[in-house]
């Protein structure tokens with residue numbers, strides 16, 4: 001693998017038109033600094049084009065924060081949302097089929113700010129209604145193993161320089177189980193490109209039957225404990241952990257937690273062994289610069305710690321939008337995927353405390369049908385005091401962070417969490433379980449409220465403390481101001497990744 005990857009212009013890529021695209025000017029000429037390395041992000045979500053949760057946000061914001069230092073590009077499946085995004089897609093590469101993985105083409109999107117996204121074009125795998133992972137009823141696609149193995153193998157081909165793209169990464173960075181076979185295929189095929197695998201959520205593992213090995217061309221040797229075998233099945237996520245050169249997760253506390261039985265999802269021993277060899281680390285997520293209360297274009301009006309008027313405008317907007325009564329009481333919000341991890345059942349049980357104290361609650365979320373139903377039931381119990389919207393709406397979510405006084409986040413576990421940082425930035429104090437990245441990003445009684453155990457009693461005690469602070473405006477505003485100034489942008493937090501990449505590239509260089 002060559003590290004002499006200095007380019008003074010972008011590579012020549014053929015611009016074959018495909019039906020859904022309009023042709024864009026061919027090449028932008030850009031000077032690339034000598035010490036910049038080429039890094040390929042492999043991910044199943046990118047907020048600009050398709051998002052179901054925090055993975056999309058990190059996949060969009062981290063490459064942008066790294067771009068000052070490296071030439072970072074993203075590889076993403078060409079879902080229907082991507083094809084219909086209105087972005088120009090030029091075909092720049094082709095890949096042959098392999099085992100049960102169909103041949104595909106690679107398209108290229110140049111986003112407005114210059115971020116380059118390679119899109120894996122395989123209509124039979126990705127051009128469907130629904131989310132990246134399942135149909136509109138929340139049912140996983142039965143061929144997910146093929147869909148995401150295709151992603152992993154394509155990434156390995158790009159790394160090997162055999163995807164007909166004249167851009168070849170010095171390092172590959174894969175995210176979560178859908179991208180986890182990328183480092184594995186590198187290893188199985190003897191491609192020396194170093195790799196990083198980031199775990200955003202250990203609970204989603206991508207399990208499949210060992211009988212699928214021939215379909216995906218998984219070597220027999222991989223079906224062992226030291227490989228991707230997991231209780232008689234095969235785990236995409238475990239493959240990422242087994243074969244990447246370095247493993248990271250998204251906060252220091254979660255990195256420790258996943259080496260314990262309580263949080264390790266059965267992989268704690270495997271992860272502990274990696275940690276003991278210095279191969280597992282926790283790097284806390286940052287957030288994108290667009291989360292700025294004075295300039296976020298999603299907001300109706302900007303605001304700051306010295307001018308709260310815009311915040312009041314959003315509080316009124318949220319009350320109106322969720323059919324809540326006019327009130328001077330505290331406004332609580334939930335912005336969350338509605339899944340068991342997020343502790344919605346606990347919020348259901350403390351909601352009465354909030355309402356009795358004169359508070360109101362607005363919830364937006366989408367997820368498991370049982371959780372959606374639970375939330376709808378809550379709105380039915382407290383009309384005018386609790387409003388629930390089942391759906392996914394970025395603009396509304398941002399206005400909820402802006403208009404609220406408190407964000408509820410009683411997650412049972414939380415690898416990092418972004419919502420609490422968005423809330424803090426917008427002067428809404430998070431009330432959260434002391435776990436994972438919530439413990440690392442919230443200072444109890446200063447920039448939010450933490451409770452110790454994921455149970456109603458512990459949670460209620462934190463809500464009661466928050467209500468007392470709300471009743472003391474000078475203390476409440478002081479806490480808000482502290483929360484708004486916590487350093488949380490990626491540019492303030494990206495350095496551990498730069499250090500990790502440097503270490504990895506240098507050690508690979510020495511080995512070579």
Ligand SMILES: Nc1ncnc2c1ncn2[C@@H]1O[C@H](COP(=O)(O)OP(=O)(O)O[C@H]2O[C@H](CO)[C@@H](O)[C@H](O)[C@H]2O)[C@@H](O)[C@H]1O
Pocket residue numbers: 052053054055057058200201250285335336337364365366391392393394397414415416417418419420422437
């Ligand atoms: N209905 C809705 N409408 C609009 N926006 C909505 C929404 N539901 C959720 N969101 C948004 O989706 C994102 C959720 O991100 P989180 O990091 O809080 O959780 P998630 O569990 O998805 O991410 C996983 O990956 C991230 C990234 O590493 C980790 O921080 C996290 O702990 C881990 O569980 C936030 O941007 C939130 O505002």
